[in-house]
Amino acid sequence: MFEFCVDPKTLEGISWIACYLTTPKHQSMYWSVLVVLLLIGLTAPFTMLLGFFGAWLKRSVFLPFQFMGWLYTSTVRGVPELIFFLFVPIALDQLVELIRHKIKCSDWTDAVYQGNDFVVCTAAKMPLGEAEQWVHHTWNFALAVTAFSIVFGAFAANIIDGALKAVPKNQLETAQAYGMSKRQIFFRVHMPQMWVYALPGLSNLWQVLIKGTPLLFLLGIQDIVYWAKELGGLKTQVYQYPHPDIRVWYFLGLLFFYLLLTWISQIGFDRLTKIVSKGQATMGGQAATGGRV
């Protein structure tokens, strides 16, 4: 990075640290912060969508839908995340490749599953073998977002379902008495009032999501925890910047990074809580407006 970094083994003190912290490998770590933020940012809206969908299934009066909702939330919440993240992306990847294989290589005569091997024609590979590395990374990233959304969506479904049930029934009956349609009741009365019950659960989920990103490495995506381990580990003279095991410093850095994220999120959730509590007949609502019911 700097001009004096040409021969790292002659450096000492501050200049060694300056050169060390700006190696391309360290820059990969700084970039991975963005990867983590992007993953959280993309997963959160999909999680909410799946959460609403799951809650809708669970609350449906049509029994098969109800059963599907129950199956989704129970199985996903019951399976250990580590197993889930090993299985779902590989299964999804194979499903996509299998579909592409059926379309693009219909004249293929060999079996797709040969013993342990999963073999599709070259044209059906997703992404293609000759594709650039960033395409592979993006595809893996998309698989990761999908897997994360499915897992956290199941938790969100339960939270939203519970919050919808917590809204006082007389609020809905009043709305009905005013002659509102089912749709109007849901969007004007039921959903606006359920947020105050859902937010504590959702903020928990958000924190778990933030901390869950190291699972990305199972999918070949390097997040900051991976880089902290890799960079901080013992380096012999084979490396340009040999050093003993200094992972503790990297982990201290991670600690501050995650605490900062938590702190910022908490401020955000506090504000949201204030907003959704306004005018509600709850303790928070009264305290927030200072009024009486």
Add this chain to the structure above:
Amino acid sequence: MKKLILGAAIAVMSAGVAFADTVRMGTEGAYPPYNFVDDNGEIVGFERDLGDELCKRAGLECTWVKNDWDSIIPNLVSGNYDTIIAGMSITAERDEVIDFTQEYKPADPSAYLAVAGTDDSAIDGIVAAQVNTVQSGFVAKSSATLVEFATPDETIAAVKSGEADAVLADYSYLAPIAAESGGELILLSPRPFIGGGVGMGIRESDTELKDKMNAAIDSVKADGTLNALLAKWFPEETSIHSAY
């Protein structure tokens, strides 16, 4: 006539495939001097040099992929990359799941690393090894207590912190660590001979790639290129410098 058309069609198809084919080389990137990520973020090491040379000789376009050791075989069989070139010893158990090329590094003794002052009886105490390695299998069968770790790095940390009495790993990985520890870490005298040589893992169905790689390994063995690479990356193991 029909056969002729079929033959021509296959020739055209395979020519097209050969042109579009990029071989993805899967490695761990955490096991110097076999394979590791240098300060430029590039995968380097003995296997990088060798792999690039093999691809050149086999006329293949190769890209390098880093993958966790734990899931390195599942990701090969599901087709995320085409080879495993990660210091993997050829064993009967692995051979049931994947295929191996011929060896490109002969079997060499493993070594135990421990903190200075430890005597050789430590090998029957608590021994750390990386998960799913020939060494972890060896410790599990011995009278010692096995503790496993996901990465080689963590096995060393376990010995330093006193969590384990010794680490069992390849001599070539442990020797520089002991030499550069300033007397803090030593190699114990037992040098068990575990597992076969190191080979490249390839899907069982991918016989074409296996044949190409085998031919390329033959060629680097024949003209001394492989010996030179072994001497460059394993300078202390003089016994293997003229292995082929």
